[in-house]
Amino acid sequence: MFDIVSRPIDIGKVINQVEHRNAGAIVTFIGTVREMTQDKKTLYLEYEAYEPMAREMLSNIGKEIKKQWPGTVTAIVHRIGHLDIGDIAVVIAVSSPHRSDAYEANRYAIERIKTLVPIWKKEHWEDGDLWIGNQEGTVSYTENQSKV
Template sequence: MTNNLVKINVLFFGACREIVGANEIDFILPENASITTVFTKLKEKYPALEKLGGRLLFAINETYATKEQVLVAGDKLAIFPPVSGGGEDIEKPDIYLLTHKPINSRELALQVIGSKDGAVVTFDGITRDNNKGKPVLFLQYEAYEPMAIKMMKEIAEDARSRWSIDKIALVHRLGRVDISQTSVAIVVTSAHRKPAFEACHFLIDRLKQVVPIWKREYFEDGAIWVDPELQ
């Protein structure tokens, strides 16, 4: 159905433009498609993009973006190699994201690791198959989304003020999450392992305390909203 599709404009620069043979093209995508979806389709049509894949940068509407970010109708997605200049690293952004798509924490870590980092700590919170012995079929998450992103950023800045760390990624699933799937992923990078471990522990604890995300557990005989005060 056409109302489930969105149209975006993709811009190419440098070596990307030469491979594609165009400055820009329009793309029709399903709703909630991410940059990864676009780039996968582009690589199928222009295989030479694969050799640039790990180095390419992305921007949505003139703001640097990560591959997990979802595109909406009218977006301008720019794809380009690292900018010309000195040997300094491109500053990678922190990641704060709510998503209905499966989370790949390894790919998430690769998006924030920089050359100055000597440690990366990754936490995956996954869906277990029982609650106090009662079989769980799946989970359902919902959030007050604008406030959740705001609070993710606040607790990240709090962590950064306490420990000498570099980049942070906080990603949480929404909607249905099946058994053994990741519901929340946290990545912390730093020059040394101790601050990364401690900051990661702090972040998951604070996320569960203050970020407005709610979990509903589904069983064979019904479902309940999880209340931490009753656990």
């Protein structure tokens, strides 16, 4: 299950996708909307995706993981649209016979998503908004935006 959705993500359903008889470990990553980044207070976020390409790339990440960590099963669902503080933006579940692979593969998935998958977030603060330019928020596109 590799999907881009506009509605709340059901964590349990994502986990169900990776459960099987030889999974001894399931590691999940849940990315949620955080209120404070340094001293700035986020009001809400908007996520936008190039949907067909993003879906395809999530699925490719799953294939990469299966190759690099044989025996793992991966599911990734990313939400787009308006998200409030505390809302879940992404759920990544990886199951594996042994825990070490599940942790590593899960970490790999989120790093790949943050580098490669065509999804963008726009932060909304009290005094403005901004499309965030890379995964750590260290690049932004100030020249096109309202002042923040």
